Amino acid sequence: MAATATVEDDVLDELFAALANPVRRAILARLADGEANVNDLAAPFELSLPAISKHIKVLEHAGLVTRSRRAQFRPCAINPARLAEVASWTEQYRHIWDDRFDRMADYVRDLQQTDDTKDGTWNDDQHPRRPD
Numbered sequence: 001m002a003a004t005a006t007v008e009d010d011v012l013d014e015l016f017a018a019l020a021n022p023v024r025r026a027i028l029a030r031l032a033d034g035e036a037n038v039n040d041l042a043a044p045f046e047l048s049l050p051a052i053s054k055h056i057k058v059l060e061h062a063g064l065v066t067r068s069r070r071a072q073f074r075p076c077a078i079n080p081a082r083l084a085e086v087a088s089w090t091e092q093y094r095h096i097w098d099d100r101f102d103r104m105a106d107y108v109r110d111l112q113q114t115d116d117t118k119d120g121t122w123n124d125d126q127h128p129r130r131p132d
Helices: 008-020 022-031 040-042 051-063 081-091 094-116
Strands: 063-065 076-078
Touching: 008 022, 008 051, 022 040, 022 076, 022 081, 040 063, 040 094, 051 063, 063 081
Parallel strands: none
Antiparallel strands: 063 076
């Protein structure tokens, strides 16, 4: 039986769709340092200003970016509240990551203890080398 989509699901879909693009993530990373205009945001990319503007509009529509008006300029700024929603959603899965990291730490510790009990010589059959 299919679950019914809620408004929250629609918002998350839009947020994750906006974040799915590496250019948009790079724009957000730049805006994390402070406001910027379209020319500043376009500088590191080999994209036209209209293409960058489209990316900004996607971010703006998702609520991740806001634009203000200062004379003829429309600087962009990051909206931390929207990013907090993404963080809040992912936080519910933290226990899964923590559990996996704990299991990995236990595994590494077991490997180190096994190596410590050996006579100190390497056996290529037990520890194959990675190709260079």
